[in-house]
Amino acid sequence: MAFSHQVFKKIETIVGKANCSADREERLCYSYDTTPEAVYPDAVVFPRNADDVSSVLKLANQYQFAVTPRGAGTGMTGGSLPVKGGVVLVMTRLNRIIDIDVDNLIAVVEPGVITGDLHRAVAQKGLFYPPDPSSSDFCTLGGNAAECAGGPKAVKYGVTRDYVLGLEVVLPTGEIIRTGVQTAKGVVGYDVTRLMVGSEGTLGVITRLTLRLLPKPDLVKTATAVFDQMETAAEAVSEIIRQGIVPRAIEYMDNASIRCAENYIHAGLPVDAEAILIIEVDGSAGETEHSMQRIEAVCRASGACEFKSAATSQETEGLWKARKAVSPALFAYGPDKINEDIVVPRSRIPDMVKKIKALSRQTGLTMVSFGHAGDGNIHFNIMLDKRLPEQLQKAHQAIDEIFDYTLSVGGTISGEHGVGTSKSSYMTKEISPEFLALMRRIKSAFDPAGILNPGKMLM
């Protein structure tokens, strides 16, 4: 793949000098995501519209340089790293909420809109957009669609895929297409919308999204259940689901994550607890009251030593702030972390918690787990110093073992963070050679020259 000064000059002509840069400082700013690697692109481009994207992609096919789409760079698997150089296409200037249609419960947005901004805008109109990754204050809707982001509310409301009705996409070869519908239903043609969602920017660049909205629930109630054993907290989660109660969130934090979040945010979390569950229900006043009573009964029967409902909206906000702070706060335990987001069937959460605990003892490495327990999605983090080869080797062995165990109980190695560069070498554990071959054929049908986000997912 080749990128030259001559190519940069052509890009300048397409998007204008104010919307591209080959300066080292600018390239540094777009060389990383939340993974430890950093790779400099040759140039950074800020498209103003789909036509800009199309022209850059056509040029990339002509001159054979790589193009990597990027939202806010909060991805956890290296998806926006320009591993083959070329251009990083930063989508953040396409950040308009074009329409919020209250009558038809849809929003039309550009990909650079910050997820939390859409939450607030639709809430003002009495509506609700459920996908809510813990990064919602800084990630983008385009990045969410590309990763099929989840978050705490997925347990009741599903993930980004369930809310994307249609897309405007620039194909790697430069054509602009519209997929899906603006209506509640639609079955004309292949479901390319669903193929694009979760394709990690390898099949097209999303330039507009039509999203499904819901009416805002009347009431939301939040509570914390405190446990002196991780296993009993995990069993409570399984039991809540078994009893047919559907909270809108059941988040799990182990002792290590409670301590570092509390250190970071000071939300009054019980730092001596082995585990807590943050549980949220929504609906009418009667429904929420009834569900919370049943949940409290299950938690207490499972061994919760305390169950406390948040009394004020400030208390609720504090709890969520603390939960959302866990990921960055973890660096208190070591200079490096390897972050995985396995999902197991909910009934197997207690077994997985035991497995992680045993591996931590066996390897002597600090392993912190937290996550969206309600849908079986456990973020387990191995804290280490990567400069120490022995620690690194033990960490990789532990990951191998956790992945094998996850798959053996019917789980998946990534619930929401995607594959990117960090999990591509593990794909064959979960996906058969025949399926991988089909994926390669799909990729080359969309992107015959292999210029869009190369080196990701399929390597």
Ligand SMILES: Cc1cc2nc3c(=O)[nH]c(=O)nc-3n(C[C@H](O)[C@H](O)[C@H](O)COP(=O)(O)OP(=O)(O)OC[C@H]3O[C@@H](n4cnc5c(N)ncnc54)[C@H](O)[C@@H]3O)c2cc1C
């Ligand atoms: C503190 C923290 C908490 C997090 N919590 C969650 C969570 O609860 N749930 C969850 O699912 N994730 C979570 N994440 C991960 C991350 O925020 C999500 O993956 C998010 O969707 C990435 O959005 P982004 O705008 O930052 O995308 P980027 O990181 O910039 O890009 C991610 C991928 O999307 C592609 N992409 C971006 N924009 C486009 C576009 N317009 N067209 C095509 N491809 C595109 C990129 O090429 C890349 O492959 C968390 C991250 C952090 C740092």
